[in-house]
Amino acid sequence: MRKYLKENELRALLEAPDNLRDHLILRVLYVTGMRVGELCALRVGDVDLEEETITIQRAKRHKEGRIVPIPDRLTLTLLRQLVKGHGKKEALFRSRKGGPLSTRQVERIVYKYARVAGIDEDKRHPHVLRHTHAVMALRSGIDLRTLQLNLGHSSINTTAIYLTMDIEERSRTYKEHGLPAI
Secondary structure (H helix, E strand, O other): OOOOOOHHHHHHHHHOOOOHHHHHHHHHHHHHOOOHHHHHOOEHHHEEOOOOEEEEOOEOOEOOOEEEEOOOHHHHHHHHHHHOOOOOOOEOOEOOOOOEOOHHHHHHHHHHHHHHOOOOHHHOOHHHHHHHHHHHHHHOOOOHHHHHHHHOOOOHHHHHHHHHHHHHHHHHHHHHHOOOOO
């Protein structure tokens, strides 16, 4: 079963970072649902603050790339701060040496703050934020086709897995609370 964060876990994770870059890494992974490799390949010029989108140039299975919305005001505000004064060709998320972050570095960042937030060890991975994005999007009423396009899945059947995850969560809730006997 794929893991995802509950709302309280997500909130704790997003509040854990102590610097702008790390805070935005977590927010962008969650808000866009992009893969960690896609995040690491982002350049400042891939962020369109006017259109409120990010173009993922090196998208898996999409040679032409794909565009994802940034549907969150705080993330947009923080992105404005991060890109200020940087050239369009520079890495969006840079290491201390100024180069692009590696996927391993991002994995360490996510692990660190998930640990600080008290999240179970099996949920301390960037891909969990992608799963969380999908589950939360479906819960909020986003249709399956829109989610498929946003996540970059070639098959809607891959995206439909997230419907099952939500059903399992609802089943667990029903078991915990039950219905009155009739």
